[in-house]
Amino acid sequence: LAKTTQPISMDSYEGQEVNITCSHNNIATNDYITWYQQFPSQGPRFIIQGYKTKVTNEVASLFIPADRKSSTLSLPRVSLSDTAVYYCLVGDGDTGGFKTIFGAGTRLFVKA
Amino acid sequence: NAGVTQTPKFQVLKTGQSMTLQCAQDMNHEYMSWYRQDPGMGLRLIHYSVGAGITDQGEVPNGYNVSRSTTEDFPLRLLSAAPSQTSVYFCASRPLALRGETQYFGPGTRLLVL
Numbered sequence: 171l172a173k174t175t176q177p178i179s180m181d182s183y184e185g186q187e188v189n190i191t192c193s194h195n196n197i198a199t200n201d202y203i204t205w206y207q208q209f210p211s212q213g214p215r216f217i218i219q220g221y222k223t224k225v226t227n228e229v230a231s232l233f234i235p236a237d238r239k240s241s242t243l244s245l246p247r248v249s250l251s252d253t254a255v256y257y258c259l260v261g262d263g264d265t266g267g268f269k270t271i272f273g274a275g276t277r278l279f280v281k282a
Numbered sequence: 283n284a285g286v287t288q289t290p291k292f293q294v295l296k297t298g299q300s301m302t303l304q305c306a307q308d309m310n311h312e313y314m315s316w317y318r319q320d321p322g323m324g325l326r327l328i329h330y331s332v333g334a335g336i337t338d339q340g341e342v343p344n345g346y347n348v349s350r351s352t353t354e355d356f357p358l359r360l361l362s363a364a365p366s367q368t369s370v371y372f373c374a375s376r377p378l379a380l381r382g383e384t385q386y387f388g389p390g391t392r393l394l395v396l
Contacts, residue, residue: 204383213286213372213387214325257324259383268313268332269340270383272324 174258179277188245190276192258195239201261203234203241208255208275217256218243245278253280283308286388288373294394295363303358303391305373312378314356315340315385316348318369325372331356332378363395 175193182188194203202221206214218225220232220241231244245252255275289304307314312333317325317340327340331350345367347359356375360367370392374385 202383211390213374213390215387216384219384261383268330268338269327270315270385271327271341272317274322274324 174260174273176256176258176273176276178274179279181279181281182248183281184249185247188248188252188278188280190243190245190256190258190278191240192243193240194258194260197238197260203232203238204259204261205230205232205243206257206259206272208257210254214257214272248278248280250280250282252278254278285309286373286375286386288371288388288391290391291389292392292394294396295360296396297364299363301360301363303360303371303373303393305356305358305388306354307356307373307375307386308354309375309377309386310353311375311386312353313385314350314373314375316346316356316358317372317374318342318367319372319390320369328358328371360393363393365395367393368395369393 202219204219205217207217208214218230218232220234222234225232233242255277257272257275286307315330316328319325326342328346329348331337334350337348350356370390372390373388376385
């Protein structure tokens with residue numbers, strides 16, 4: 171399973187763009203990159219998934235360089251409600267997709 | 283759809299007691315899983331199932347049993363609770379057609395073992 175490395179925590183202010191970078195040097199050819207968001211006292215929520223280049227949805231954008239050894243989750247104009255833990259996951263294609271592993275994640279604090 | 287539901291929301295046990303955490307989903311998902319999350323930590327996979335009658339172990343299966351008699355339900359049993367099992371437990375599900383990283387999580391059960 172490819173290991174991921176993320177910052178433990180980040181601070182931001184309302185209205186700013188937040189970029190969280192995840193390192194995954196051992197990503198396999200068939201692995202996708204997935205990000206989850208977890209609010210306190212709630213289960214994780216799927217945000218976005220991508221394989222290469224750029225993916226955008228109504229919540230976030232995901233930037234993946236050509237070598238795919240890292241990825242950046244971009245949250246535009248954050249608000250206080252974006253305070254959460256963000257997890258970067260890299261696909262577990264070698265186990266048939268049955269043993270998804272979560273790391274410690276990045277705690278994002280958005281201040282007024 | 284109610285999605286993934288878990289009961290109870292909160293439970294206190296004494297060391298040595300047994301209990302079952304309930305998980306149900308109404309989306310007809312083949313794959314279901316159980317995770318535990320300790321304070322300030324990520325989620326660790328306990329057990330998973332790819333369909334009725336089929337279960338397998340995750341990272342931290344010791345002290346827990348599971349069974350899958352129906353597509354909808356995936357209960358997690360603590361055989362003899364220990365303080366080390368104090369944690370928040372999350373159940374998740376997904377269709378097998380989706381990639382493994384794309385799961386739908388329940389709201390969690392907070393367990394305190396004294």
